[in-house]
Amino acid sequence: MTQSLKKQQHQLSDSIIQLEVLNHVREKGDNFTPFGNKLKEAGLLPLKPTGIEIFQVNVGKMCNQTCKHCHVDAGPDRKEIMSRETMEQCLHVLAKTDIPTVDITGGAPEMNPHFRWFVEELSGLKKKIMVRCNLTIILANPKYNDLPEFFKQHKIEVISSLPHFVASKTDAQRGEGVFDKSIKALQMLNSVGYGKESDLPLHLVYNPAGAFLPTAQHTLEKEFKRKLKQQYHIDFNHLYVITNLPISRFLEYLLRSGNYESYMQQLIDAFNPEAARNVMCRNTISIGWDGYLYDCDFNQMLDLKVKNTAVQHISHFDIDTLNQREIVINQHCYGCTAGAGSSCGGEVT
Amino acid sequence: MDKTYYNPEDLPKFGNISEFQPELAKKFFDYYGDVFKEGALSEREKSLIALAVAHTIQCPYCIDAYTTDSLQKGSTETEMMEAVHVAAAIRGGSSLVHAVQMMNKVKEISM
Numbered sequence: 028m029t030q031s032l033k034k035q036q037h038q039l040s041d042s043i044i045q046l047e048v049l050n051h052v053r054e055k056g057d058n059f060t061p062f063g064n065k066l067k068e069a070g071l072l073p074l075k076p077t078g079i080e081i082f083q084v085n086v087g088k089m090c091n092q093t094c095k096h097c098h099v100d101a102g103p104d105r106k107e108i109m110s111r112e113t114m115e116q117c118l119h120v121l122a123k124t125d126i127p128t129v130d131i132t133g134g135a136p137e138m139n140p141h142f143r144w145f146v147e148e149l150s151g152l153k154k155k156i157m158v159r160c161n162l163t164i165i166l167a168n169p170k171y172n173d174l175p176e177f178f179k180q181h182k183i184e185v186i187s188s189l190p191h192f193v194a195s196k197t198d199a200q201r202g203e204g205v206f207d208k209s210i211k212a213l214q215m216l217n218s219v220g221y222g223k224e225s226d227l228p229l230h231l232v233y234n235p236a237g238a239f240l241p242t243a244q245h246t247l248e249k250e251f252k253r254k255l256k257q258q259y260h261i262d263f264n265h266l267y268v269i270t271n272l273p274i275s276r277f278l279e280y281l282l283r284s285g286n287y288e289s290y291m292q293q294l295i296d297a298f299n300p301e302a303a304r305n306v307m308c309r310n311t312i313s314i315g316w317d318g319y320l321y322d323c324d325f326n327q328m329l330d331l332k333v334k335n336t337a338v339q340h341i342s343h344f345d346i347d348t349l350n351q352r353e354i355v356i357n358q359h360c361y362g363c364t365a366g367a368g369s370s371c372g373g374e375v376t
Numbered sequence: 377m378d379k380t381y382y383n384p385e386d387l388p389k390f391g392n393i394s395e396f397q398p399e400l401a402k403k404f405f406d407y408y409g410d411v412f413k414e415g416a417l418s419e420r421e422k423s424l425i426a427l428a429v430a431h432t433i434q435c436p437y438c439i440d441a442y443t444t445d446s447l448q449k450g451s452t453e454t455e456m457m458e459a460v461h462v463a464a465a466i467r468g469g470s471s472l473v474h475a476v477q478m479m480n481k482v483k484e485i486s487m
Contacts, residue, residue: 193452235448242448246419250450296388 029093029202031102032276039279040100042330048278048287049358059291062360069300074309074354079346081311082154083130083371084109084117085324086142088316090134091167094188094201096234096277098328101134108134111141113318116341118148124346130311130371132159132324137171150181157184159232159371162212163205175219178227185221186267186371187213188232192254200236213261222262229263232373234271238286240293240365244268244374267373270294272325272362294361302368305375308354314341322354324371325362331355387437420449427456428463 032040039045052058066072087108090101121129129149136142136158149156158178165174178185187209191197194206201209213229216222222229231251235241248266255261271277273291281287308322312333318341321327332339334355338348368375394401412422423445430438446456 191450191452196452237447239444239448242419242445242450246414247450249418250420 029095029102031088031093031100031104032279033100034102034104037279039275039282042328045274045278045329046357048282049273059358060295062356062358065295065298065361065364066303066356069303071300071303074306074356076350076352076354077309078350079124079126079310079312081128081130081307081371082117082121082126083132083311083313083324084114085132085134085313085315085327086114086136086139086145087134089138090161091138091164092135092161092202092205094276095280096200096236096271098272098275098277098325099134100275100328105134107316108139109141109316109318111144113314113316113341114141114145114148116318116344117314118145118152120341120344121149121152121154126154126346128155128157130157130159132371135161135164137164137174143177146177146181146183155184156181157186159186159188161201162187162189162209165212165215166208172215175216175221178216179219179221182226184228184230185216186230186232188234189213189251190232190234190236192251192258196236200234210259210261213255213263214259217260217262222264228265230265230267231263232267232269234269238281238284238290240297241268241270241369243367265373267371268367268369269371269373270362270365270369272359274325274359275328291358291361294365297365298361299364299366299368299376301376302366303364305368305370306360306363307370307372307375308363311371312349318342320344320349322352323363325359326355326357329357329359331357382436384440387440390437420446420451423449424451424455424459428459431460432463432467 039048050058063072066074085099088099088101088105089103089108090105091103093102131146133139137160146156146158160174160178165171188201189197189209190200197206197209198204216229219227221227233241233247233251241247244266247268251266252263255263273281273287273294278287281290308326311323313321313324313327315321315327320333320339320341321331322333333349333352335348335352337343338345363369391405412419412426423442426438427442427446430442443456
Protein backbone atom coordinates (compact mmCIF):
# COMPACT_ATOMS: atom_id res chain seq x y z
CA MET A 28 0.00 0.00 0.00
CA THR A 29 1.25 3.47 -0.91
CA GLN A 30 2.11 5.65 2.08
CA SER A 31 0.82 9.16 2.63
CA LEU A 32 3.22 12.06 2.08
CA LYS A 33 3.15 12.59 5.84
CA LYS A 34 4.19 9.00 6.56
CA GLN A 35 6.97 9.34 3.98
CA GLN A 36 8.03 12.55 5.75
CA HIS A 37 7.87 14.18 2.33
CA GLN A 38 8.52 17.92 2.45
CA LEU A 39 5.23 18.56 0.62
CA SER A 40 3.32 17.15 3.57
CA ASP A 41 4.14 20.53 5.14
CA SER A 42 1.52 23.11 4.11
CA ILE A 43 4.06 25.92 4.45
CA ILE A 44 6.27 24.28 1.80
CA GLN A 45 3.24 23.84 -0.47
CA LEU A 46 2.39 27.52 -0.18
CA GLU A 47 6.01 28.42 -0.92
CA VAL A 48 5.88 26.35 -4.11
CA LEU A 49 2.59 27.95 -5.15
CA ASN A 50 4.05 31.42 -4.68
CA HIS A 51 7.57 30.81 -5.95
CA VAL A 52 9.26 32.86 -8.63
CA ARG A 53 9.57 30.92 -11.87
CA GLU A 54 12.83 30.23 -13.69
CA LYS A 55 11.84 32.94 -16.15
CA GLY A 56 12.12 35.42 -13.28
CA ASP A 57 8.46 36.38 -13.11
CA ASN A 58 5.65 34.95 -11.08
CA PHE A 59 2.22 33.58 -11.91
CA THR A 60 -0.40 36.30 -11.77
CA PRO A 61 -1.58 36.48 -8.14
CA PHE A 62 -5.10 35.10 -7.76
CA GLY A 63 -6.08 38.25 -5.91
CA ASN A 64 -5.27 40.35 -9.00
CA LYS A 65 -7.71 38.29 -11.07
CA LEU A 66 -10.39 38.63 -8.41
CA LYS A 67 -9.79 42.38 -8.29
CA GLU A 68 -10.25 42.64 -12.08
CA ALA A 69 -13.51 40.72 -11.66
CA GLY A 70 -14.63 43.12 -8.90
CA LEU A 71 -14.61 40.32 -6.32
CA LEU A 72 -11.80 41.40 -4.00
CA PRO A 73 -12.09 40.98 -1.06
CA LEU A 74 -13.96 37.74 -1.61
CA LYS A 75 -16.96 37.68 0.73
CA PRO A 76 -19.47 34.96 1.63
CA THR A 77 -22.98 34.95 0.24
CA GLY A 78 -24.22 33.15 3.36
CA ILE A 79 -23.41 29.73 4.79
CA GLU A 80 -25.60 27.05 3.24
CA ILE A 81 -23.25 24.07 3.43
CA PHE A 82 -21.63 22.84 6.64
CA GLN A 83 -18.86 20.58 5.39
CA VAL A 84 -17.41 18.36 8.08
CA ASN A 85 -14.16 16.53 7.47
CA VAL A 86 -14.38 13.76 10.04
CA GLY A 87 -10.85 12.55 9.48
CA LYS A 88 -7.93 11.76 7.24
CA MET A 89 -8.09 8.01 7.77
CA CYS A 90 -8.92 6.15 4.57
CA ASN A 91 -8.68 2.63 3.16
CA GLN A 92 -7.26 4.05 -0.09
CA THR A 93 -4.23 6.19 -0.96
CA CYS A 94 -5.31 7.93 -4.16
CA LYS A 95 -2.54 9.60 -6.13
CA HIS A 96 -4.32 12.93 -6.46
CA CYS A 97 -5.73 13.16 -2.92
CA HIS A 98 -5.70 16.73 -1.60
CA VAL A 99 -6.19 15.43 1.95
CA ASP A 100 -3.12 13.16 1.81
CA ALA A 101 -5.47 10.60 3.33
CA GLY A 102 -4.66 6.94 3.80
CA PRO A 103 -4.61 3.99 6.18
CA ASP A 104 -1.61 5.48 7.97
CA ARG A 105 -3.42 8.73 8.85
CA LYS A 106 -4.89 8.59 12.34
CA GLU A 107 -6.34 12.11 12.64
CA ILE A 108 -10.08 11.67 13.12
CA MET A 109 -12.80 13.83 14.62
CA SER A 110 -13.69 13.09 18.23
CA ARG A 111 -17.25 12.61 19.44
CA GLU A 112 -16.85 15.79 21.49
CA THR A 113 -16.10 17.84 18.35
CA MET A 114 -19.03 16.19 16.58
CA GLU A 115 -21.24 17.21 19.50
CA GLN A 116 -20.03 20.79 19.06
CA CYS A 117 -20.96 20.58 15.36
CA LEU A 118 -24.41 19.26 16.26
CA HIS A 119 -24.86 22.07 18.77
CA VAL A 120 -24.06 24.66 16.08
CA LEU A 121 -26.33 23.00 13.54
CA ALA A 122 -29.20 22.83 16.03
CA LYS A 123 -29.15 26.57 16.64
CA THR A 124 -28.66 27.71 13.02
CA ASP A 125 -30.73 27.19 9.90
CA ILE A 126 -27.84 25.94 7.76
CA PRO A 127 -29.72 23.43 5.59
CA THR A 128 -27.01 21.05 4.34
CA VAL A 129 -24.34 18.96 6.00
CA ASP A 130 -21.63 17.50 3.77
CA ILE A 131 -19.60 14.75 5.46
CA THR A 132 -16.22 14.03 3.99
CA GLY A 133 -12.81 12.57 4.86
CA GLY A 134 -10.70 10.35 4.27
CA ALA A 135 -13.27 7.62 4.34
CA PRO A 136 -15.77 9.17 6.77
CA GLU A 137 -17.30 5.79 7.52
CA MET A 138 -14.04 4.72 9.21
CA ASN A 139 -14.61 7.21 12.01
CA PRO A 140 -16.09 5.07 14.82
CA HIS A 141 -18.61 7.84 15.61
CA PHE A 142 -19.78 8.19 12.00
CA ARG A 143 -23.09 6.35 12.32
CA TRP A 144 -23.94 8.04 15.60
CA PHE A 145 -23.19 11.43 14.02
CA VAL A 146 -25.44 10.69 11.03
CA GLU A 147 -28.25 9.50 13.27
CA GLU A 148 -28.05 12.72 15.30
CA LEU A 149 -27.97 14.83 12.13
CA SER A 150 -30.96 12.94 10.83
CA GLY A 151 -32.84 14.06 13.94
CA LEU A 152 -32.04 17.69 13.09
CA LYS A 153 -33.80 17.31 9.69
CA LYS A 154 -30.78 18.51 7.74
CA LYS A 155 -29.99 17.44 4.22
CA ILE A 156 -27.05 15.04 4.64
CA MET A 157 -24.45 14.30 2.00
CA VAL A 158 -21.74 11.68 2.44
CA ARG A 159 -18.66 11.46 0.26
CA CYS A 160 -18.27 7.69 0.10
CA ASN A 161 -15.24 6.27 -1.72
CA LEU A 162 -17.28 3.12 -2.61
CA THR A 163 -14.58 0.56 -1.79
CA ILE A 164 -15.12 1.10 1.94
CA ILE A 165 -18.45 -0.72 1.54
CA LEU A 166 -16.51 -3.88 0.67
CA ALA A 167 -13.45 -3.26 2.84
CA ASN A 168 -14.80 -5.10 5.87
CA PRO A 169 -18.03 -7.02 6.58
CA LYS A 170 -18.96 -4.36 9.15
CA TYR A 171 -19.35 -1.87 6.31
CA ASN A 172 -21.39 -4.11 3.98
CA ASP A 173 -24.69 -2.68 5.25
CA LEU A 174 -23.72 0.94 4.51
CA PRO A 175 -26.09 1.17 1.51
CA GLU A 176 -29.00 0.24 3.81
CA PHE A 177 -27.77 2.67 6.47
CA PHE A 178 -27.51 5.48 3.91
CA LYS A 179 -31.00 4.67 2.67
CA GLN A 180 -32.44 4.64 6.16
CA HIS A 181 -31.27 8.22 6.69
CA LYS A 182 -32.00 9.42 3.13
CA ILE A 183 -28.38 10.38 2.68
CA GLU A 184 -27.25 11.83 -0.64
CA VAL A 185 -24.27 9.69 -1.69
CA ILE A 186 -21.41 11.25 -3.65
CA SER A 187 -18.72 8.88 -4.85
CA SER A 188 -15.53 9.18 -6.83
CA LEU A 189 -15.15 7.18 -10.01
CA PRO A 190 -12.59 8.89 -12.24
CA HIS A 191 -13.23 6.67 -15.26
CA PHE A 192 -15.47 3.97 -16.66
CA VAL A 193 -12.36 2.02 -17.73
CA ALA A 194 -10.68 -0.03 -14.99
CA SER A 195 -7.09 0.83 -15.84
CA LYS A 196 -7.76 4.59 -15.74
CA THR A 197 -9.54 4.43 -12.38
CA ASP A 198 -6.93 2.10 -10.88
CA ALA A 199 -4.11 4.36 -12.10
CA GLN A 200 -5.48 7.15 -9.91
CA ARG A 201 -7.07 5.31 -7.01
CA GLY A 202 -5.11 2.06 -6.68
CA GLU A 203 -5.03 -1.47 -8.06
CA GLY A 204 -8.39 -3.23 -7.94
CA VAL A 205 -10.34 -0.12 -6.92
CA PHE A 206 -12.42 -0.08 -10.10
CA ASP A 207 -13.81 -3.60 -9.71
CA LYS A 208 -14.68 -2.97 -6.06
CA SER A 209 -16.24 0.40 -6.94
CA ILE A 210 -18.45 -1.22 -9.57
CA LYS A 211 -19.58 -3.85 -7.09
CA ALA A 212 -20.33 -1.14 -4.50
CA LEU A 213 -22.30 0.91 -7.05
CA GLN A 214 -24.35 -2.18 -7.87
CA MET A 215 -25.03 -2.65 -4.14
CA LEU A 216 -26.15 0.99 -3.88
CA ASN A 217 -28.36 0.54 -6.95
CA SER A 218 -29.88 -2.59 -5.47
CA VAL A 219 -31.29 -0.67 -2.50
CA GLY A 220 -32.61 2.08 -4.79
CA TYR A 221 -29.75 4.58 -5.00
CA GLY A 222 -29.57 6.24 -8.40
CA LYS A 223 -33.02 4.84 -9.19
CA GLU A 224 -35.46 6.29 -6.68
CA SER A 225 -35.96 10.05 -6.59
CA ASP A 226 -35.25 10.36 -2.85
CA LEU A 227 -32.04 8.32 -3.03
CA PRO A 228 -29.63 10.36 -5.14
CA LEU A 229 -26.29 8.88 -6.15
CA HIS A 230 -23.78 11.20 -7.76
CA LEU A 231 -20.36 10.31 -9.14
CA VAL A 232 -17.27 12.49 -9.11
CA TYR A 233 -14.77 12.69 -11.95
CA ASN A 234 -11.25 14.03 -11.47
CA PRO A 235 -8.83 14.02 -14.42
CA ALA A 236 -6.20 11.30 -14.05
CA GLY A 237 -3.35 13.56 -15.09
CA ALA A 238 -2.13 17.10 -15.68
CA PHE A 239 -5.08 18.34 -17.69
CA LEU A 240 -8.33 20.14 -17.01
CA PRO A 241 -11.68 18.36 -17.19
CA THR A 242 -14.03 18.84 -20.09
CA ALA A 243 -17.66 19.95 -19.83
CA GLN A 244 -19.65 18.10 -17.18
CA HIS A 245 -22.61 17.28 -19.45
CA THR A 246 -20.30 15.74 -22.06
CA LEU A 247 -18.60 13.41 -19.61
CA GLU A 248 -21.84 12.61 -17.81
CA LYS A 249 -23.35 11.26 -21.04
CA GLU A 250 -20.32 9.05 -21.67
CA PHE A 251 -20.31 7.76 -18.08
CA LYS A 252 -24.03 7.02 -18.11
CA ARG A 253 -23.84 5.18 -21.42
CA LYS A 254 -20.78 3.10 -20.56
CA LEU A 255 -21.75 2.23 -16.98
CA LYS A 256 -25.27 1.25 -18.04
CA GLN A 257 -24.17 -0.81 -21.03
CA GLN A 258 -21.35 -2.65 -19.34
CA TYR A 259 -22.37 -2.87 -15.68
CA HIS A 260 -26.12 -2.01 -15.54
CA ILE A 261 -25.32 0.88 -13.19
CA ASP A 262 -27.56 3.92 -12.77
CA PHE A 263 -26.59 7.20 -11.17
CA ASN A 264 -27.98 10.74 -11.12
CA HIS A 265 -25.24 13.21 -11.94
CA LEU A 266 -21.54 13.30 -12.65
CA TYR A 267 -19.70 16.06 -10.81
CA VAL A 268 -16.62 17.14 -12.70
CA ILE A 269 -13.96 18.44 -10.33
CA THR A 270 -10.67 20.05 -11.29
CA ASN A 271 -7.59 18.81 -9.43
CA LEU A 272 -6.18 21.61 -7.29
CA PRO A 273 -2.39 21.96 -7.21
CA ILE A 274 -1.93 20.97 -3.59
CA SER A 275 -0.76 17.97 -1.59
CA ARG A 276 -0.34 14.73 -3.59
CA PHE A 277 -1.46 16.26 -6.88
CA LEU A 278 1.09 19.05 -6.41
CA GLU A 279 3.74 16.41 -5.71
CA TYR A 280 2.74 14.62 -8.94
CA LEU A 281 2.84 17.88 -10.94
CA LEU A 282 6.32 18.72 -9.68
CA ARG A 283 7.67 15.18 -10.08
CA SER A 284 6.33 14.84 -13.63
CA GLY A 285 7.50 18.30 -14.75
CA ASN A 286 3.94 19.46 -15.38
CA TYR A 287 3.59 22.01 -12.60
CA GLU A 288 4.18 25.23 -14.53
CA SER A 289 2.15 24.27 -17.59
CA TYR A 290 -0.74 23.11 -15.36
CA MET A 291 -0.74 26.36 -13.37
CA GLN A 292 -0.70 28.30 -16.63
CA GLN A 293 -3.66 26.29 -17.93
CA LEU A 294 -5.59 27.11 -14.76
CA ILE A 295 -4.74 30.81 -14.98
CA ASP A 296 -5.52 31.06 -18.71
CA ALA A 297 -8.90 29.43 -18.03
CA PHE A 298 -9.83 31.88 -15.22
CA ASN A 299 -13.53 32.58 -15.54
CA PRO A 300 -14.99 35.55 -13.60
CA GLU A 301 -18.43 33.92 -13.64
CA ALA A 302 -16.99 30.81 -12.00
CA ALA A 303 -15.21 33.04 -9.48
CA ARG A 304 -18.53 34.64 -8.54
CA ASN A 305 -19.94 31.20 -7.76
CA VAL A 306 -17.04 29.55 -5.92
CA MET A 307 -18.17 27.19 -3.17
CA CYS A 308 -16.30 28.95 -0.35
CA ARG A 309 -18.89 31.74 -0.59
CA ASN A 310 -21.66 29.47 0.72
CA THR A 311 -19.66 26.84 2.62
CA ILE A 312 -17.89 26.54 5.93
CA SER A 313 -15.42 23.70 6.33
CA ILE A 314 -14.76 22.05 9.69
CA GLY A 315 -11.54 20.13 10.25
CA TRP A 316 -11.18 16.92 12.26
CA ASP A 317 -9.92 18.97 15.22
CA GLY A 318 -12.76 21.49 15.06
CA TYR A 319 -10.96 24.35 13.33
CA LEU A 320 -12.87 26.31 10.70
CA TYR A 321 -11.80 26.93 7.12
CA ASP A 322 -13.27 28.53 4.00
CA CYS A 323 -13.07 25.21 2.13
CA ASP A 324 -11.61 21.70 2.35
CA PHE A 325 -8.61 22.79 0.26
CA ASN A 326 -7.76 25.67 2.60
CA GLN A 327 -8.15 23.16 5.41
CA MET A 328 -5.43 20.97 3.94
CA LEU A 329 -3.18 24.02 3.54
CA ASP A 330 -3.90 24.95 7.17
CA LEU A 331 -5.36 28.31 6.08
CA LYS A 332 -7.93 28.88 8.81
CA VAL A 333 -10.75 31.43 8.48
CA LYS A 334 -9.33 34.91 8.74
CA ASN A 335 -11.22 36.15 11.79
CA THR A 336 -9.26 34.75 14.72
CA ALA A 337 -12.20 35.11 17.10
CA VAL A 338 -14.18 32.41 15.29
CA GLN A 339 -11.53 29.96 14.15
CA HIS A 340 -12.87 26.99 16.10
CA ILE A 341 -16.26 25.27 16.19
CA SER A 342 -16.44 26.09 19.90
CA HIS A 343 -16.57 29.79 18.93
CA PHE A 344 -18.87 29.42 15.91
CA ASP A 345 -20.77 32.60 15.19
CA ILE A 346 -22.69 32.58 11.96
CA ASP A 347 -23.12 36.36 11.73
CA THR A 348 -19.39 36.97 12.15
CA LEU A 349 -18.54 34.18 9.71
CA ASN A 350 -20.97 35.52 7.12
CA GLN A 351 -19.06 38.82 7.24
CA ARG A 352 -15.61 37.26 6.98
CA GLU A 353 -13.06 37.83 4.25
CA ILE A 354 -12.35 34.53 2.49
CA VAL A 355 -8.69 33.48 2.50
CA ILE A 356 -7.31 33.05 -1.02
CA ASN A 357 -4.06 31.83 -2.53
CA GLN A 358 -2.75 30.53 -5.87
CA HIS A 359 -4.45 27.12 -5.53
CA CYS A 360 -7.81 28.92 -5.83
CA TYR A 361 -7.29 29.05 -9.60
CA GLY A 362 -8.40 25.41 -9.56
CA CYS A 363 -11.94 26.43 -8.63
CA THR A 364 -12.25 29.25 -11.17
CA ALA A 365 -10.96 27.56 -14.34
CA GLY A 366 -13.36 27.05 -17.22
CA ALA A 367 -16.84 26.19 -15.99
CA GLY A 368 -15.50 26.32 -12.44
CA SER A 369 -15.14 23.54 -9.92
CA SER A 370 -16.60 22.78 -6.53
CA CYS A 371 -17.49 19.80 -4.38
CA GLY A 372 -20.71 19.81 -6.42
CA GLY A 373 -18.96 19.97 -9.79
CA GLU A 374 -19.22 22.87 -12.23
CA VAL A 375 -20.46 26.21 -10.89
CA THR A 376 -21.57 27.99 -14.07
CA MET B 377 16.06 26.55 -26.44
CA ASP B 378 17.30 25.85 -29.98
CA LYS B 379 15.46 27.71 -32.69
CA THR B 380 12.82 25.59 -34.34
CA TYR B 381 9.93 26.11 -36.71
CA TYR B 382 7.59 24.56 -34.14
CA ASN B 383 7.38 26.17 -30.70
CA PRO B 384 4.94 24.72 -28.12
CA GLU B 385 4.41 28.25 -26.79
CA ASP B 386 2.88 29.22 -30.13
CA LEU B 387 -0.08 26.86 -29.73
CA PRO B 388 -1.97 29.04 -27.22
CA LYS B 389 -1.34 32.00 -29.54
CA PHE B 390 -3.45 30.47 -32.32
CA GLY B 391 -6.12 33.10 -31.73
CA ASN B 392 -3.58 35.82 -32.55
CA ILE B 393 -4.04 35.13 -36.28
CA SER B 394 -6.94 37.57 -36.00
CA GLU B 395 -4.44 40.43 -35.65
CA PHE B 396 -3.75 40.47 -39.39
CA GLN B 397 -7.24 39.59 -40.63
CA PRO B 398 -9.93 39.74 -37.92
CA GLU B 399 -13.02 39.09 -40.06
CA LEU B 400 -11.83 35.86 -41.62
CA ALA B 401 -10.35 34.70 -38.34
CA LYS B 402 -13.68 35.26 -36.61
CA LYS B 403 -15.50 33.29 -39.29
CA PHE B 404 -12.98 30.49 -39.00
CA PHE B 405 -13.06 30.27 -35.19
CA ASP B 406 -16.86 30.46 -35.09
CA TYR B 407 -17.03 27.65 -37.62
CA TYR B 408 -14.34 25.69 -35.75
CA GLY B 409 -16.26 26.00 -32.49
CA ASP B 410 -19.49 24.86 -34.11
CA VAL B 411 -17.85 21.89 -35.80
CA PHE B 412 -16.70 20.46 -32.47
CA LYS B 413 -20.05 20.87 -30.70
CA GLU B 414 -22.06 17.75 -30.08
CA GLY B 415 -24.22 16.83 -33.07
CA ALA B 416 -24.88 13.46 -34.66
CA LEU B 417 -21.39 12.67 -33.38
CA SER B 418 -20.43 13.20 -29.75
CA GLU B 419 -17.75 15.71 -28.76
CA ARG B 420 -15.55 12.78 -27.75
CA GLU B 421 -15.90 11.09 -31.15
CA LYS B 422 -15.10 14.35 -32.93
CA SER B 423 -12.00 14.78 -30.82
CA LEU B 424 -10.80 11.29 -31.78
CA ILE B 425 -11.37 12.08 -35.47
CA ALA B 426 -9.37 15.29 -35.02
CA LEU B 427 -6.60 13.29 -33.37
CA ALA B 428 -6.46 10.88 -36.31
CA VAL B 429 -6.45 13.73 -38.84
CA ALA B 430 -3.72 15.48 -36.82
CA HIS B 431 -1.51 12.45 -37.35
CA THR B 432 -2.34 12.31 -41.04
CA ILE B 433 -1.34 15.91 -41.59
CA GLN B 434 1.46 15.49 -39.02
CA CYS B 435 0.68 18.74 -37.25
CA PRO B 436 2.51 18.82 -33.88
CA TYR B 437 0.21 21.53 -32.56
CA CYS B 438 -2.88 19.48 -33.41
CA ILE B 439 -1.41 16.27 -31.98
CA ASP B 440 -0.61 18.09 -28.74
CA ALA B 441 -4.05 19.73 -28.58
CA TYR B 442 -6.16 16.70 -29.48
CA THR B 443 -4.22 14.25 -27.32
CA THR B 444 -5.09 16.45 -24.35
CA ASP B 445 -8.61 17.06 -25.60
CA SER B 446 -9.25 13.33 -26.12
CA LEU B 447 -8.09 12.57 -22.58
CA GLN B 448 -10.23 15.41 -21.24
CA LYS B 449 -13.27 13.99 -23.01
CA GLY B 450 -12.76 10.55 -21.51
CA SER B 451 -11.08 8.63 -24.32
CA THR B 452 -8.68 5.86 -23.40
CA GLU B 453 -5.16 5.31 -24.69
CA THR B 454 -6.37 2.26 -26.64
CA GLU B 455 -9.08 4.26 -28.39
CA MET B 456 -6.61 7.00 -29.22
CA MET B 457 -4.09 4.56 -30.67
CA GLU B 458 -6.80 2.81 -32.71
CA ALA B 459 -7.77 6.22 -34.12
CA VAL B 460 -4.15 6.78 -35.20
CA HIS B 461 -4.10 3.31 -36.79
CA VAL B 462 -7.18 4.27 -38.78
CA ALA B 463 -5.27 7.30 -40.06
CA ALA B 464 -2.23 5.13 -40.80
CA ALA B 465 -4.34 2.54 -42.63
CA ILE B 466 -5.89 5.19 -44.84
CA ARG B 467 -2.52 6.77 -45.52
CA GLY B 468 -0.97 3.40 -46.35
CA GLY B 469 -3.99 2.37 -48.34
CA SER B 470 -3.94 5.55 -50.35
CA SER B 471 -0.38 4.75 -51.46
CA LEU B 472 -1.16 1.14 -52.21
CA VAL B 473 -4.34 1.79 -54.15
CA HIS B 474 -2.25 3.84 -56.57
CA ALA B 475 -0.41 0.63 -57.31
CA VAL B 476 -3.35 -0.23 -59.49
CA GLN B 477 -2.41 2.74 -61.67
CA MET B 478 1.16 1.47 -61.69
CA MET B 479 -0.03 -1.99 -62.67
CA ASN B 480 -2.25 -0.55 -65.39
CA LYS B 481 0.67 1.36 -66.82
CA VAL B 482 2.96 -1.65 -66.62
CA LYS B 483 0.44 -3.74 -68.50
CA GLU B 484 -0.12 -0.98 -71.01
CA ILE B 485 3.50 -0.65 -72.00
CA SER B 486 4.77 -4.18 -71.47
CA MET B 487 4.84 -7.04 -73.94
